[in-house]
Amino acid sequence: MLDKTYAPQAIEDKHYRQWEEGGYFKPGARPDAKPFTIVIPPPNVTGSLHMGHALNNTLQDVLCRYKRMAGYDVLWQPGMDHAGIATQMVVERKLAERGEPDRRQMGREKFIERIWDWKAESGGAILNQLRRLGASCDWSRERFTMDDGLSEAVRHVFVELHRQGLIYKDQRLVNWDPALETAISDLEVQQTEQDGSLWSIRYPIEGAEGAYLTVATTRPETMLGDSGVAVHPEDERHRHLIGKHCILPLVGRRLPIVADEYADPEQGTGAVKMTPAHDFNDFEVGRRHDLEMINILTVDAKINENAPEAYRSLDRFEARKRILADLEAEGLLAGEEKIRHSVPYGDRGGVPIEPYLTEQWYVDAKTLAKEAIASVEQGRTKFVPENWTKTYYEWMYNIQPWCISRQLWWGHRIPAWCGPDGHIFVEMTEEAAQAAADAHYGKSVELTQDEDVLDTWFSSALWPFSTLGWPEETPTLARHYPTDVLVTGFDIIFFWVARMMMMGDHFMKEEPFHTVYVHALVRDEKGQKMSKSKGNVIDPLDLMEKFGADSVRFTLTALAAAGRDIKLSEDRVEGYRNFMTKLWNAARFCEMNECALDPSFDPAKAEQTVNRWILGELGRTRDAVTAALDAYRFNDAAGAVYQFLWHTFCDWYLEFAKPLFSGADEAAKAETRATAAFVLERTLRLMHPVAPFITAELWEFLKGADGAKGDPLILAAWPEEGAEALADADAAREMEWVVRLISAVRSVRAEMNVPAGAKVALAAVDMRAEAKGWLSRHEALIARLARIEAIDHAAEPPKGAAQLVLDEATLAIPLADVIDLSAERARLEKEIAKAEGEIAKIEKKLSNEGFLAKAPEAVVAENKERLADEQAQRDKLARALDRLAQAG
């Protein structure tokens, strides 16, 4: 016997263990089946499950479980990302907390060892959290971006791209994080709006006493690195100055005044100070005019020795104050305007980013992007929803060289070695590099390996094939590459998806996946991004604790409408938890009524109208869920099952089944029991991808607790029968009529406020049907309703009974003593007016020749039917009003 209440905690662990121990998550059981493959977006090794993960992995699991049931050989490849900066920061923080030596004191080797220790101890907690969620990954294949195989893949790719000239070293401006003391890529820079000032500074013109060019800047300290001033070539105000010089205040350097279209005559004075070593635009202008690149900052953003002594070793912001004061003192500060402007920060927070001139490794992304663009243009990879395609193109067309070196310790060390004269050898191993160097120099020399590591995303870019065994030609790689669907959030389309496309195309000659399903962000109930600092984070682990994993999964699936952010609140989850309870109780009800699966049951031969009807509805639902999942319309899939189970199966079918269960017709009873069990069983299958735990539990119960229970639900086949197979048009029509009738009766009774003592319609309709063909005879039903009304009221005979006409039947219901007649009259009048409005609308339509000529026949017929219905409705209401008048 099922427990009275559904307790998720009691069953979830058990089933997950069974699945994992049963090896059901592993591919290979069906070698002749088509493979279906998803690679997980690898969570950071430092990570803990947040709502984004919960959504992302729920959707992947829904797909995997669905495909598994649909007969595919499914591999969901799991693993984790080493997350360079994030992890290094975590461990550094840990060391600081414990008062241990910091990484510099400790040294590189020791520090990296500590990170590995940390990973072994507390890394990867998120994988167990994914298990808690129900993720059906093949854990035996778990990979880590820094394990041996993947590291080999990384080196391989680096060496290969370097040989092809697609990876190179270059000296140019990078985004420099002065706190972490590393370069970061454009994507890792976040612009943050801040209050600031725009200062105007006078640069004296050489040889023209008292004449100035006024320039403006938000970063006055950069003037120490100025090596020119630009004006627009057409700008009449400054044309005479082109080729002359300014004198840089406080420094005294002569600055050439150059003509460049970059200087916008409309802005400010039209003259722009040029700091080629500390500004991206100035860098370009500087290159064009061969201006000096003067780096004035140290790696931690202090003023260096290229600046006048007075400012050296000052922090950049300290220097700013000093410079402003000095300019003021010299009368060269022309003004200060308070403005709001954006300031670049690293995406890990900290201090403002500084454009900084260094030598770094770059990937020629522009070249690699060509194939990746073609893949999408030619439809070999498509985005769902489609509009992300544009975003992808936008980025790809304007792609910049990808800076891949990082001045960190945690990551893949760059496989490049430097000879004594600076010659660089890029090889898979140190031995190979040594050999190459020896050959190059004709003697054995000492090499030093490049100190830098690679951007974390470099290894992630290889994930779809490196995890499958590449560069080795493993059977798994052959079978599961390309993968099928990538499920991800839009925030990493550039970071990750685009780069996987580039690497996949380049190294595998085939796109890594045919579909990219892009889901939205999970926000809090007010639509705010969840963040720790705002304190609005909803923890999926808490939710699962409280409501069960299935409820959380169902909620996320039901809310995952394509393209729109999900606003999550606990109420939502609670609502879907109630749905789980509903399912549980439906199963209990079936159990109590001895509904068991009957192997000989043939749905096509069902005779009872209700049974034929529910089987048709089941088929429709099956088709709807299937179509929705195939189209990645997760919310529709969840919605279809929800609607069917709750509002069709429970609210209507089981109510109709009650009289049959308690009736005397044994054949009907047996058929109904078998039907109920059959429908429940199929519903469990349809729901399993979204709510695997509760369905697995009920499945076991339905199949018989012990012994011959057969395959677990996870291996069950996706229901094949569609609407055509089970649909029964007659049954559907009859049921529709009955449902409407009953609703109408209920409505009338509610409106009339019939007192509790008069127990009537619904129970009567539900319970006391004749065994056979009862629903097909509306007339009989109505008559019976009327009779029952009479009987029920007989205990307390109606006084001054008025009659309300319902359809063609007459129900004897006492009115005057139980309702407010004028209110009832008003209601009826309102309804009549509404009906007449509808009638007028439809009549107008039907008298429109264009409509009759051009609208599809079915639409015309439908409208005629509706017209008749509305007219009948109006007449009925009118008669009711009439009777009411008599009663009054």
Add this chain to the structure above:
RNA sequence: GGGCGCGUAGCUCAGCGGGAGAGCACUGUGUUGACAUCGCAGGGGUCGCUGGUUCAAUCCCAGCCGCGCCCACCA
């Protein structure tokens, strides 16, 4: 500045060329055997505004008004 998207019931949102929907909230009502984590009934919407296309527009197109996100720029 470029791109994407959103304005539908009190709230959160589905739907998207031919009868305005769901959940929650609200009102009324109902528990002696599936379920109060529930049932039944009900109120509530000129589907942002203005034009256009169409026999027909919440849905397609254009413009406008609000709002959001991404990218770029910001001397």
